[in-house]
Structures are given as structure tokens and as C-alpha cells.
Amino acid sequence: MIRVHHGDNLPVLRAMAAASFDLIYIDPPFNTGRVQRRIAQRMTRDAAGDRTGFAGQRYRTETIAERRYDDRFDDYLGFLEPRLREAHRVLAPRGSLFVHLDFREVHYVKVLLDTVFGRDAFVNEIIWAYDYGARSRTRWSPKHDNILWYARTPGDYVFEHDAIDRVPYMAPRLVTPEKAARGKTPTDTWWHTIVSPTGKEKTGYPTQKPLGILERIVKVHSAPGARLLDFFAGSGSFGEAADRHGRDVTLVDSSADAIAVMRARFAGRRAEFT
Numbered sequence: 001m002i003r004v005h006h007g008d009n010l011p012v013l014r015a016m017a018a019a020s021f022d023l024i025y026i027d028p029p030f031n032t033g034r035v036q037r038r039i040a041q042r043m044t045r046d047a048a049g050d051r052t053g054f055a056g057q058r059y060r061t062e063t064i065a066e067r068r069y070d071d072r073f074d075d076y077l078g079f080l081e082p083r084l085r086e087a088h089r090v091l092a093p094r095g096s097l098f099v100h101l102d103f104r105e106v107h108y109v110k111v112l113l114d115t116v117f118g119r120d121a122f123v124n125e126i127i128w129a130y131d132y133g134a135r136s137r138t139r140w141s142p143k144h145d146n147i148l149w150y151a152r153t154p155g156d157y158v159f160e161h162d163a164i165d166r167v168p169y170m171a172p173r174l175v176t177p178e179k180a181a182r183g184k185t186p187t188d189t190w191w192h193t194i195v196s197p198t199g200k201e202k203t204g205y206p207t208q209k210p211l212g213i214l215e216r217i218v219k220v221h222s223a224p225g226a227r228l229l230d231f232f233a234g235s236g237s238f239g240e241a242a243d244r245h246g247r248d249v250t251l252v253d254s255s256a257d258a259i260a261v262m263r264a265r266f267a268g269r270r271a272e273f274t
Contacts, residue, residue, distance in 0.1 A: 001248050001249075001270050001271075001272070002009055002239050002242075002243055002249055002251065002269060002271040002272070003114070003233070003249070003250045003251065003271075003272045003274070004015070004233070004236070004250075004251045004252075004253075004262055004266075004271065004272065004274070005250070005251070005252045005253075005274050006253065006254070006256070006257065006259045006273070007252070007254055007258045008066065008254050009083060009231040009232065009252040009253075009254065010076070010082055010083055012231065012252050012259065013083060013090065013231060014086060016086075016090045018089050018090060018096075019069055019092045019093060019228060020090050020092070021090050021091055021095060021160070021224040021227050021228060021250070022092050022094070022095045022222050022223075022226035022250065023095055023096055023098075023158070023217075023218070023221050023226060023227075023228045023229070023230065023247075024087050024090075024095065024096070024097045024098070024099070024228070024229045024230070024231075025097075025098040025214065025217055025228070025229075025230050025234045025238050026087070026097075026098070026099055026100065026230060026231060027100040027209055027230075027232055027234060027238075028080060028083075028099070028105065028232045029232070033144055039229075043168075048225050048233065049096070053082030055211075061252075063155070065162055065200070074116060074158050076105055076108075077108055077109070077112055079110070080109065080112065080266075081116070083115045083231065084099075084112065085213075087229075087231075088116050088117055088120040088152070090151065090229070091152040092140040092227075093159055094150055094152070094153060094156055094157055095151075095152045095154070095157070095158070095219050096149060096150065096151050096152070096157050096158065097113075097117070097124075097149070097150045097151075097216055098147055098148070098149050099113065099132060099147065099148045099150075100144065100145060100146075100147050100209065101146050101147070101148065101204050101250075102142070102144075102145050102146060103142055103144075103146070106148070108127075109148065110122075110148060113148060113150055113255035117150045117151075119154070120154040120155075121150045121151050121153075121154045122148070122149075122150055122211065123149045123150065123151050123157070124149040124187075124188050124192060125146060125148055125149070125188065126145060126146070126147040126148075126149060126188050127144050127145075127146060127147075127188060127189045127190065127227075128145045128146075128190050128192060128213055129143060129144040129189055129190065129191050129192075130136075130143055130144070130191070130192060130193055130194050131143055131193075132193065132194050133194075136180060139221070143256065145200065153204075156225075157221070158220075158221050158222060158223065159220060160219065160220050160221070161185075161220075163188075163219040163220050164185045164186070164216070164219075164220055165183060165219075166182060166185060166215060166235075167182060167183055167185075167191075168180075168183055168184075168265060169183065169184055175177070176252040186216075187215070190213060190216070192210055192212050192213055192264050193210065194210060195210050197266070203235040203237075203261050205234075208234065208235045208238075209237050209238075209250070211240060211241055211244075214238050214240075214241035215239055215241045215244065217241075218233050218238075218239055218241045218242050218244075218245050218247060219245055221266060222242075222247055224245065224247065225246065225247070225248065226247050227248050227249075227250070228242045228248065228249040228250070229250045229251075229252075230247070230249070230250075230251050230252070231250035231251075231252040231253075232253065232259050233252055233253040233258060233262065234253060234255075234261075235258065235261045235262065235265065236261065236262040236265050236266065239251045239262070239266070240265065240266075243266075243269060259273070
């Protein structure tokens with residue numbers, strides 16, 4: 001079952017029962033200091049068009065949708081802290097929290113999470129590395145996100161090792177053929193492409209995260225039938241990953257655009273909107 005709440009996530013969280021969720025994943029705004037925009041365009045073949053495509057064919061581009069949100073906060077940690085404290089309260093004893101960030105705020109949020117959950121509750125910093133987009137000419141191009149994993153109870157959490165998807169060896173000739181065929185479990189650095197700008201997975205929502213990353217978290221850190229939560233739901237990708245694998249998921253977002261995307265995405269599913 002997918003439950004979607006439209007509204008400010010703080011009062012929604014405060015209305016939830018303690019210890020009621022087995023896994024929480026959030027992808028809060030990254031505080032980039034700018035407006036995040038995602039423009040959807042349609043291209044039509046037109047000899048007088050504004051763009052050249054394959055084999056020199058000309059195309060006319062037409063903007064059919066634009067979604068945006070303001071990713072600027074004067075007090076980012078002050079915004080996050082009460083929400084993280086509520087996440088700690090509603091998390092079940094063997095539950096885990098995953099917080100998806102980037103280089104701008106991860107160091108500060110790590111210190112805040114140490115305060116809220118306790119330093120001994122920190123389990124991993126996962127690096128999601130990708131290789132897409134422009135390259136900087138003035139510094140090493142940032143091509144990774146950071147995912148902080150905290151356990152509600154230090155040393156006691158769900159980790160289904162057998163559910164981990166295997167990845168190819170980088171040097172398969174250095175291991176036996178059997179090992180090469182089986183692959184290996186990932187480390188704390190996850191190489192995975194971004195959501196393809198032209199792929200079926202794309203919803204048109206800014207900052208959408210790939211299902212491959214989220215499905216790994218769902219499968220390894222929860223059991224079928226578990227209750228999951230994402231209170232910065234955006235396009236609903238975590239809800240999609242949870243539903244695909246038989247989990248009950250609650251999503252919260254204050255953006256009307258996000259709710260519209262999720263209504264379209266979950267059409268025909270067991271989904272409830274409030």
C-alpha cells in the first residue's frame with residue numbers, strides 16, 4: 001500500500017505513532033542556493049527547427065512542462081533538526097535511517113545526526129558515484145552524492161546480506177571463473193548511473209534519484225511487509241522501490257508538483273492520497 005500526504009512534513013511526522021516505521025529514507029533539499037528546475041521538451045521534425053539531430057535532421061523544440069523548487073535556506077540545520085528528531089522517534093527499534101545529501105551540507109548534517117541519534121548509531125557513509133554531465137575546468141568535478149546510514153539501536157538493525165545484488169569484478173581474471181560469474185557484493189561506494197534524461201524511469205521531477213540505488217536500500221534494510229517512510233518524497237521514487245518489493249510505504253511532500261507527479265506515477269496502484 002502507498003500512502004501519500006500533501007503538506008508540511010513536520011506536523012505530519014508529529015502526528016505519527018512512535019516506533020511505527022522499519023526503514024526511513026529521505027532526500028532533503030541539498031541547499032544548493034539556487035532554484036532547481038526540470039524542463040520537459042518535445043521535439044518535432046521541422047526543416048526550419050532550432051536544433052540539429054541525427055544525420056543532420058532539423059527539429060523544433062517545444063517546452064511542454066517545467067517544474068521547479070527553491071533550494072535555498074538561511075538556516076538549513078535549523079530546518080532539518082526537528083524533522084530528524086521526529087524521524088528518530090517514529091523509527092522502530094531495529095530500523096534504519098538513510099539521509100541522502102551532497103558535499104555542500106553532508107559534514108554539518110553528520111554532526112547533527114550524531115547529536116540526534118548518537119555517534120555510536122552511525123553505521124556507514126555510502127558514496128553514490130556516477131559519471132555524467134559537464135566537467136569543471138577549475139576543480140575536480142563533483143560526481144557523487146553522500147548517503148548517511150544511522151541505526152535506531154546501535155549494533156541491532158536489519159541487514160539482509162543475501163538480498164544484496166552482486167556487481168562484476170573490476171579485474172575478473174584475478175579471481176576464479178566461478179567467482180567472476182557470481183560477481184561480488186558492493187562496498188560503501190556504489191557506482192550507478194543517474195536517471196537517464198530520456199529513459200522510461202524519468203518523471204521530469206528535479207533531483208529524481210535512480211531506482212537501482214533505492215531498491216538496494218529497500219531490499220537489504222527491510223523485510224517484505226515492513227513499513228517504510230520518506231518525508232521528502234519528491235517524485236516518489238522511494239515509494240516506487242518499496243511498492244515493487246512488497247513493502248508498505250508512506251510518502252510526504254509539500255510540493256503540488258510532486259503530488260501531481262506521484263498521482264500519475266501511482267495511477268492504477270493501491271495508493272491513497274490525503
